Amino acid sequence: MPEPKVIFWFRRDLRLNDNHGLYKALLSGYKVLPVFIFDTNILKKLPADDKRIPFIHHHLVAVHEKLKPQSCGIKVLHGDPVSVIQSLTDNYQIHSVYANHDYEPYALARDKQVEEMLKSRGISFHTFKDQVLFEKNEVVKSDSTPYVVFTPFSRLWLQKMEVEGIPDFPSELHTGQYLSGKFDDLPKLSDLGFTDSPLKISESGPLIDAGILQDYAENRNFPAFEKTTKLGTHLRFGTISVRDCIKAGKKYSAAWLNELIWREFFMQILWHFPYVEKSAFRPEYNRIVWNNNPDDFEKWCRGKTGYPMVDAGMRELEATGFMHNRVRMVVAGFLTKHLLIDWKWGEAWFAEKLLDYELSSNNGNWQWAAGTGCDAAPYFRIFNPTEQLKKFDANLIYVKRWIPEYGTAQYPEPIIEHSYARKRCLSVYSHYLKP
């Protein structure tokens, strides 16, 4: 009779340190088999040159190398998670499966199926809070309904953090519990149907830069400075611990900590109002009939609108999988308010292109920009892309970095005149929002 084992299933938590579910698995008393599954339900929708798969792959290799001296390494599989885990339970004597919570609608449905399959085999499925400090109903109003305004949410969040503290889950101290033995090498990217691509966002592993955090509030709005943390992708895939980030924010930068609270705010919004994935948080905004001109959309995507800040941002996104936050607001406002294109089109484009794409933040911020969301910018607050340029890239450093033909005849004229677009937006929004 072989000795029973537990599986730790990595999903959005690709790290060995301060990992809640992994920590609990390592303390379970059983040997731990670390597993990652490339989910074909997700991968089949991605183009072969998607930049996120190399990011994940890179970090899996790093985890594997770290584990090798003391264990078998990480077992990396490819397929539908329910069937993959089912076959693992056929091939190994599995006592239970451990993982961390994932709050997205797809993940919730998947985990439910996994749990039922395991249950039918007498195997328990244990999951833990890891990617946020507070989840589900932990930060709600006194009548236990969810907050839909950020500021009071953040006040209670901060208060709870002070009262309860930030827990540690030192999984890195329990390395003796990994299953030993020999496993195959990891699949190559080409085995998964993806091409390698050079990574700009941190091959060397995540680093919280105290200097950037200390000056974050002053610097963060100037895209040319590159003084944002660029930790979004690490937070998305869990290659950094959010608790470590929160501790750093607490120590060095209230402004950045606030951004982490926004992240949790939008995660809770998606949790409590899953319909936002498909429609406006405020239902009356679903009445808006968008122009949705495909030529305009194409020009926006390609960075050919004739508005330098918009175009620079869209080209940065295409080239790097990243866009500076200030510029994200400008391009999102331009698409929805100047071009009157459905925010869901822009949301989908970002979802395809952003390395740091995360459903709840992307959705929440697009709805914020479009004015359709909870606690959103009022619809009459319309960014002027030229004013934004003057304020935040007056010396055109960011613009020239991404638009080599800027200032030549090659660069297009604005596809729409600002004051005309502004008035049109105000009239269209007010028309459809009238009761």
Place this chain on the structure above:
DNA sequence: CCTGGAGTTGTCCTA
């Protein structure tokens, strides 16, 4: 239930 203050990140116009 009532009440009053507040609400991420703007822009434009007028005095």
Place this chain on the structure above:
DNA sequence: TTAGGACAACTCCAG
């Protein structure tokens, strides 16, 4: 030149 109100009221939230 600059400061302040308009933009639209409305809903949320805490006391």
